[in-house]
Amino acid sequence: xxxxxxxxKASAFDVMNGTExxxxxxxxxxxxxxxLRGLALILTLSGAIVLGVNKxxxxxxxxxLDSLPxxxxxxxxxxxxxxxxxxxxxxxxIACSYAALSMxxxxxxxxxxxxxxxxxxxxxxxxxxxxxxxSTAIGVMGYEGNSHVRWNKVCDVFDKFCNQTAVAVALSLLxxxxxxxxxxxxxxxxxxxxx
Amino acid sequence: xxxxxxxxKASAFDVMNGTExxxxxxxxxxxxxxxLRGLALILTLSGAIVLGVNKxxxxxxxxxLDSLPxxxxxxxxxxxxxxxxxxxxxxxxIACSYAALSMxxxxxxxxxxxxxxxxxxxxxxxxxxxxxxxSTAIGVMGYEGNSHVRWNKVCDVFDKFCNQTAVAVALSLLxxxxxxxxxxxxxxxxxxxxx
Numbered sequence: 001x002x003x004x005x006x007x008x009k010a011s012a013f014d015v016m017n018g019t020e021x022x023x024x025x026x027x028x029x030x031x032x033x034x035x036l037r038g039l040a041l042i043l044t045l046s047g048a049i050v051l052g053v054n055k056x057x058x059x060x061x062x063x064x065l066d067s068l069p070x071x072x073x074x075x076x077x078x079x080x081x082x083x084x085x086x087x088x089x090x091x092x093x094i095a096c097s098y099a100a101l102s103m104x105x106x107x108x109x110x111x112x113x114x115x116x117x118x119x120x121x122x123x124x125x126x127x128x129x130x131x132x133x134x135s136t137a138i139g140v141m142g143y144e145g146n147s148h149v150r151w152n153k154v155c156d157v158f159d160k161f162c163n164q165t166a167v168a169v170a171l172s173l174l175x176x177x178x179x180x181x182x183x184x185x186x187x188x189x190x191x192x193x194x195x
Numbered sequence: 196x197x198x199x200x201x202x203x204k205a206s207a208f209d210v211m212n213g214t215e216x217x218x219x220x221x222x223x224x225x226x227x228x229x230x231l232r233g234l235a236l237i238l239t240l241s242g243a244i245v246l247g248v249n250k251x252x253x254x255x256x257x258x259x260l261d262s263l264p265x266x267x268x269x270x271x272x273x274x275x276x277x278x279x280x281x282x283x284x285x286x287x288x289i290a291c292s293y294a295a296l297s298m299x300x301x302x303x304x305x306x307x308x309x310x311x312x313x314x315x316x317x318x319x320x321x322x323x324x325x326x327x328x329x330s331t332a333i334g335v336m337g338y339e340g341n342s343h344v345r346w347n348k349v350c351d352v353f354d355k356f357c358n359q360t361a362v363a364v365a366l367s368l369l370x371x372x373x374x375x376x377x378x379x380x381x382x383x384x385x386x387x388x389x390x
Contacts, residue, residue, distance in 0.1 A: 126320055134329060
C-alpha cells in the first residue's frame with residue numbers, strides 16, 4: 001500500500017514537472033528536425049546539380065571585316081567559367097553532404113549533439129547565403145549588364161543558361177532558408193527546455 | 196538555532212544547484228554579449244560609411260578617330276552605380292541600427308528577449324553574408340574581369356575605388372562574424388541553462 005502511494009506521488013510529480021508533455025514535445029521536435037534536414041538535403045543537392053550540369057552552346061555572329069558577311073562562331077557558356085558559380089556548387093555540395101551527416105547524428109538521439117549540430121547549421125546558413133548572394137549578383141549582372149563599368153548583358157544570348165542558373169539559385173535559397181529554420185527551431189527548443 | 200540551520204541548508208542547496216555560479220555565468224555572458232553588440236555596431240557602421248562615401252573620378256583616354264590624338268574624358272566610379280553595392284550599404288545600415296537597438300533590449304535584462312534577439316541576430320547573419328557575397332563577387336569581377344563573358348577588369352583604372360570597396364567588405368565581414376558569434380554564444384547559454 002505504501003509502495004503504491006509512493007508510485008502515485010512520483011507520477012503526480014512527473015506530471016507537475018511536465019516531464020510527460022516535455023517528452024512529447026521532444027519527439028515532435030525531433031521528427032520536424034529530421035523532415036527539415038531531408039528537405040535541406042534535397043534542395044541543396046538539386047541546386048548543386050542544376051547549376052553543375054548547366055552549359056549552353058550558341059552560334060554568335062561575329063564580323064571580322066566590314067566587307068565580309070558575319071561568321072557564325074560557336075560560343076559556350078559553362079558554369080565553371082565564373083568563380084561565383086564554382087563557389088555556389090561547392091558550398092551547396094558541402095551543405096547537402098552535411099545535411100545527410102546531420103540526419104544520422106540527429107537520429108542517434110544524443111542530447112549533447114544538439115548545440116554542436118545547431119552551430120554547424122548556423123555555419124551552413126552563412127556559407128549558403130554568401131554563395132547565393134555572389135551568384136545572384138553575377139546573375140543580375142548577366143541579365144541587366146552595367147553601362148558604368150561597360151559590362152554588357154549576356155543573358156540575351158545565353159538565355160537557357162541564365163534561366164537554369166536562376167532556378168539553381170532559387171532552389172539553394174530555399175535550402176538555406178530551411179537551414180535558418182533549423183537553427184530557429186533548435187533555439188526555441190533549447191529555450192523551452194531552459195524554462 | 197533551528198532557523199540558522201534552515202538557512203544553512205538552503206544556502207547549501209543553492210550551491211549544490213549551482214544557482215550562485217549560474218548567476219556569475221549569466222552576468223559574464225551578458226557583459227560579453229553587450230561588448231560584441233558594440234563591436235558589431237562599429238564594424239557594420241564603418242563598413243556602410245566606407246562604401247557609402249566611395250567615389251573616384253579619373254581621366255580616361257578615349258580615341259574617337261584613329262587620326263586624332265586620344266581625348267582625356269573624365270570617368271566616374273560611384274558606389275550607387277552597382278546594385279550589389281547599394282544592397283551592401285542598405286544591409287549594413289540595417290544591421291548597425293539593429294545592433295544599437297539590441298544593446299538596449301539586452302540592457303533591459305528581460306529573459307524573454309533572449310530567443311527573440313537570437314533569431315533577429317540570425318537574420319542579420321543571413322542578410323550580411325548575402326550582401327558580402329554579392330559585393331565580393333562584383334569586386335572580384337572588377338579586379339580580374341572575365342574573358343568568357345567579355346567583362347573587362349575596371350580596377351586598373353579605378354584602383355582607389357576598388358581598394359576602398361575591399362576595406363568596406365572586410366569590415367562588414369568582421370561585423371557579420373561577430374553576429375554569428377552572438378548566435379553561437381546565445382545557443383551555448385540556452386544550452387547551459389537547459390541542463
